Amino acid sequence: MKKIFQHLLWAVVAAMAAIALGAIALYRGEAINSMWLVVAAACTYAVGFRFYGKFIAARVLALDDQRATPAERLRDGHDFEPTNKWILFGHHFAAIAGPGPLVGPVLAAQFGYLPGALWIIAGAVLGGAVQDFVILFASMRRDGKSLGQMAREEIGKIGGFTALLTVLFIMIILLAVIALVVVNALKGSPWGTFTIAATMPIAVFMGIYLRYLRPGRVLETSLIGLVLVVAAIFGGQAVSLSPTLAPLFTLSGVALALAIILYGFLASALPVWLLLAPRGYLSTFAKLGVIFLLAAGILLVRPGLQLPAFTRFTDGTGPIFGGKIFPFCFITIACGAVSGFHSLISSGTTPKMIGKERHAWPIGYGSMLVEGFVALMALIAACSLQPGVYFAVNSPAGVVGTTPRAAVATISAWGFPVSVPQMESLSESVGEKTLFHRTGGAPSLALGMAQIFARTGGGRAILGFWYHFAIMFEALFILTLIDAGTRVGRFMLQELLGHLSKPLGRTHWMPGVIGTSAAIVLAWGYFLYQGVTDPLGGINSLWPLFGVANQLLAVVALSVASTILLKMHRTRYFWITGVPLAWLVVVTFTAGWQKIFSPLPNIGFLAHAGQLAGRLGAGGLTAAQIAETRRLMFNDRLDAIVCGAFVVLVALILVDSLRVWVGILRGTREAKVNEAPFVLSQLEPEEI
């Protein structure tokens, strides 16, 4: 009887998923309610988790609770420790959820809500969750080895070295693009700049409090930090209204970029306990809290989607970034659907803490589905804005015109009416001088979130608080990622340089630390400066570059996963990772090709450089304009080279993997599965 009831229940869930998906895919006309998207995602994810995830867990990976995990066999109380599955689920989710699933969907909303929503739903179930789960399983069966180590063992030395190099390059582009998001959110905003600046002394205070006054009381310290940060938001409002203080915190894009570059360098060289650790804790709690608040807000308010299912920009002429839905929607939304970066987390701390093998199913597969939900919430927040407002905030001055009148005329002519008084009233209510040309996704997401939060209580009177609360939360965890990422990049560079000179590889040798920190900061700082000074806003070139890079890392991870499945089952279950791998190869290589060689200047780096060369050749430019045009041409060519390097590096790994696969299938190569030997688990379920 219970079984029949369960079957019926799942049939109802599947039917609800089908109806909701059908509704959002087929309904055209008036604005639809965001609940259709929520129901479609929730039901599809539930069915995907229960059936596809379980199938992979039971049949393909054959998870076995009788087999001792590394957390049990190598238990040391530090890295290896069996942990409760729901606690580890939260830990893993907190580690994979970054700014990517929030920013990407907001930018991709320029195509309308439908392409992004379908990709987030299908991509997470069939691609992202599968990648995270299989890599987590593989690392768990190999004593917690990293993706690079597994690539070296399963594919070969070229694969391992290339994976390390690819991760380092991707990290540099990632840091530049997320720093650009912060710069664009804080540019000319004394309220936002004061609030974010205040988080630094707050973090230092927390560091000293935790180290000397209340050692080990992290929750207590973080609570004090959160209260101080909220106080800083109110302080920021007072600063923005002060005629003497406001100019001090009203910074240009270049000044903010230089401040962030300096911050990145100092943070990577300062003692960890002083800044990085307290910010890390604060950012984790703020992130989880805001995600929870946003979910509650959407459920309470149930906003309507103002953007249409498809906009006119599906033809590739979008103002936020150039290119058609295929391939650009699929690289713009990486985190939230498929993110290569997750494979680094799935082969990091998490596999060392799994108590029972079957826990890898909810942790690896399930937490990626929750991340998909976060991405969907960001999409809803952006699409709940009036389309004219969405495009006015996100379109660069180089596309819509530098003055508010020009911008509203261009955007209204696209069929998305918006007026200058409307934008002025909106900026006034959130305490900003202007909301035009605030590219990068963060301001429009903050605006969408603020409107949702304000509708749950307080109304327009507290819109400014919620807007700056959302900006603070986005900037806080982006800056945490910048200081942590710079440090990680420094370690990677030291690992690579250590092969050339032993002292450079030592992580405590100060000249090496300062030199490598400076090299990493200068590398991402250059791309940040390039983005800040780009008349088209920078996001249009850097975000696709980051998307290509992130998805190429997913190609590396899925190549390793496919090699492992081939060794385990030959071709029987190869399709599980092989299909998402094939899709991502097509998407990323097409996007990479188009970004380099497309003849359209709004897409191809080389075509854009050619267009600028034409302007230079036509003459009539001042000396300053000539220098500026030459710099932009250099940047375009550099971006083309970086994009080409990503594609070549990943093609190398792919060819190496193909060589291994053909060898296994022909029988000329041993299909050796490099798993740790079976040891019977002694761990009782009650112990975890």
Add this chain to the structure above:
Amino acid sequence: MTRLRRVGRLVLALLRELADENAYARHLAAHGRAPSGKEWRRFSEERWRARAVDPKCC
């Protein structure tokens, strides 16, 4: 009520795990030491040194 209490305990345990407070308790138990400022500094330096080489997600 019991279920609510269980969920509350789980949430608190998750927060303590994210805050490294559980890891600190395990560290003290594994080494048979009492909590102190010196011990916390030793634990947190070791933990963050290990964490600093882990790539962060986007």
